[in-house]
Amino acid sequence: MLYEGLVGDGLKCIRAIRDRYDGRKRSPFDEAECGHHYVRAMASWAAVLAWTGFHYSGVDKSMTFAAREGLHFWANGYAWGTCEQRPIGDHVQVNLRVLHGSVTLRQLAIQGVGAITLDAPETIARGEYVCRQIPRAADPC
Numbered sequence: 681m682l683y684e685g686l687v688g689d690g691l692k693c694i695r696a697i698r699d700r701y702d703g704r705k706r707s708p709f710d711e712a713e714c715g716h717h718y719v720r721a722m723a724s725w726a727a728v729l730a731w732t733g734f735h736y737s738g739v740d741k742s743m744t745f746a747a748r749e750g751l752h753f754w755a756n757g758y759a760w761g762t763c764e765q766r767p768i769g770d771h772v773q774v775n776l777r778v779l780h781g782s783v784t785l786r787q788l789a790i791q792g793v794g795a796i797t798l799d800a801p802e803t804i805a806r807g808e809y810v811c812r813q814i815p816r817a818a819d820p821c
Contacts, residue, residue, distance in 0.1 A: 682730035694727055728753065731789050732763075741786035741801045747772065747793050759783040759806075765790065770816050777809040789812050 681690030728734075733746025736756040743763075745752065751764045759781030764772045772793050776785075782805040789795035794817045804810055 682727060690727070690730070690819050732799065734763075734809070736783075741784050743776070743783070743785055743787070744789040744791060744795075745774075747790050756783065759804075761809075768813070771813040771815055772816070773811070775809055778804045778806055780806055782806065785810070788812060788814070793817065 681687075681693060701785045705743075731746075732748065732752040732754065733744065734752070734754045736742070736754070738756070743754070743817050745763055745765065747765070748820075749765050749767060751762055752763060753818050754763055761776065761778040761780070761783075763777075764775040774788060774790065776788065782803055784801045785798070785805045786801040787795055787797045788810070794814050796812050796814055802810070
């Protein structure tokens with residue numbers, strides 16, 4: 681539902697599942713709707729990806745997020761951290777922080793807004809952050 685833009689319905693569904701498996705009535709570690717045990721974690725992780733629009737390509741050294749104001753968690757096979765987005769005038773201020781590991785980036789994009797591409801890939805290590813302003817793409821109409 682989140683991937684299809686039905687945000688309210690998707691969040692309502694997630695809340696209903698969380699309420700049903702809160703540990704008082706049923707096991708919080710085993711949701712029948714998602715199979716059992718391991719599958720539940722994958723279904724929960726899919727909601728994080730759908731909400732944030734996070735995608736990382738190690739081949740292209742690119743990271744993409746949905747245009748969603750706020751602080752969001754991200755993780756790939758090499759690192760994890762946060763991405764904060766704030767719209768400011770005709771651009772979006774993006775603060776990408778690495779809390780563990782390191783990640784190499786050549787492009788940082790916000791869906792429907794725009795992207796910045798660096799001349800050379802930049803490695804961001806644990807404890808470091810990148811602060812960039814991504815200009816909103818011109819409206820083609």
